[in-house]
Amino acid sequence: MRKATNGDAGFVRFVDVQKSYDGKTHVVKDLNLEIARGEFMTLLGPSGSGKTTCLMMLAGFETLSDGDILLDGASIGATPPQKRNIGMVFQSYALFPHMTIAENIAFPLEARGMGKADIKQRVDRALGMIRLESFGGRLPGQLSGGQQQRVALARALVFEPTLVLMDEPLGALDKQLREEMQYEIMHIQQRLGVTVVYVTHDQSEALTMSNRVAIFNGGRIQQLAAPKQIYEEPVNSFVARFIGENNRLNGKVRDIGGGACLVDVGQGESIRAAAINVSTPGQATTLSIRPERVAIGAAAAGAENCFDATIDEIVFHGDHLRVSATLCAQPGFVIKVPNGADVSIGGPGERIKIGWAARDCRALDQG
Structure with missing residues (x-):
């Protein structure tokens, strides 16, 4: 079982968060969740369970219907996405096809007005972190799926965000590569000590990578615990049925x-x-x-x-x-x-x- 880096227990806090698109049906209901600094937290559940909506609210791409989200003690419920200092990694990689790998990684630094010397230093360091030092001049289309995903991860980390959000980042990869990337992401996160909130419907990913797992269904957390406890001690039939063979x-x-x-x-x-x-x-x-x-x-x-x-x-x-x-x-x-x-x-x-x-x-x- 992985242990989180020592840090604030409430580094990320969802406080009485509600989300409804029509004012009647809530896709997220009464969410109260605390995530520690340096923790790898996975939101796991079937399609429509509310996990991705929670991630999008944390990123600022979805508005809250009620409640608040706090990051390092400050409310960010009304803060625009670009001012939250949060990195994002998507399933589609979202790399710019006409830019080189180095240019893709440099993009968030340039958007923040950083000087060229600092940008080069950070990009070189990021390429080393993902073991693609000699690939900076290539285009995304010249890389494998796993390499592109590593570039997307480097781009999300290069500006040293306080938090990194990952939305089904391995869903487009084949089984063997997906398993290899689980360890890749896990080891990078451990090395940097960055806080990660990870969304998936793949229970194997959740059990392998996480410090804790929040099991979602019907817009509510059904169980929140370490992977071993989730697997060995399900609290209800839904969790027992959803996690592993049972x-x-x-x-x-x-x-x-x-x-x-x-x-x-x-x-x-x-x-x-x-x-x-x-x-x-x-x-x-x-x-x-x-x-x-x-x-x-x-x-x-x-x-x-x-x-x-x-x-x-x-x-x-x-x-x-x-x-x-x-x-x-x-x-x-x-x-x-x-x-x-x-x-x-x-x-x-x-x-x-x-x-x-x-x-x-x-x-x-x-x-």
Whole structure:
């Protein structure tokens, strides 16, 4: 888990922020969010969840319907975008095709009236930062997608902004290059200590790069926490379903107490779980269990929750086998078995024991 640079907890503050385009429906509702100086904060959620609108309000490209945004203690809710000293990196790169790489990086410095000697020094330093020292004279069209994205990042950082905003910056890249650029951006941010607010719908990016992740849905933050906590301890069914692969079993609470509960599922079976979003017997719930937390075969014996399941499908994924099974009359239960694990699985149609600890199973709201 990445740790943020020490700094002001409220370097960026959204205070009771609302956004509506028609005066009736709010795309952002009652947003209160603090971002520390030097933090890498990711706003994550599906399309239409409000994450990009929040970024655009912070950049100054969208007006607030209500509330305020503070940057380093000063209100910027009514400040024009060009006076906020904020760098921006977009999915489209937005490089000027007729300008050289050096000229693209120099553009925000020239716009600020900086002298030629200072501009050259900063551009040279920025090219070194992104490891493109010998590419300053080339045009954007002569660079690969990953190189262009690095140039866009350098241009956003060259004028030493107090804050850098990134809107789906890796969305146009292929999988391997996208993964490489995740580490590139992360290492540059760590080296410079700059504050980054990053918008994506890609959960892998969010978990890999962030100090904290804010999960958006319906214009509200559903959970705000470090990546490991978001993944291991989802607070509701939406977060559990949205982040990573997740087994979901529907049932009703039979008994509850001491932070734990017993849930009836399927045809007479019951499952022990941590009581997260349930409070009373008879309440409907959705149980959440991560596939990698499930043991299979002999390793399942003695688990607090141990059942016979029917294998429906086995798919090879390189580093693991993805076993899909029917459990408690509910199909689609997934187990991830590490490749090379000493376990006999069999094939489709066969019965096998599976099991998991009660602490790894979370009783959430019905979803």
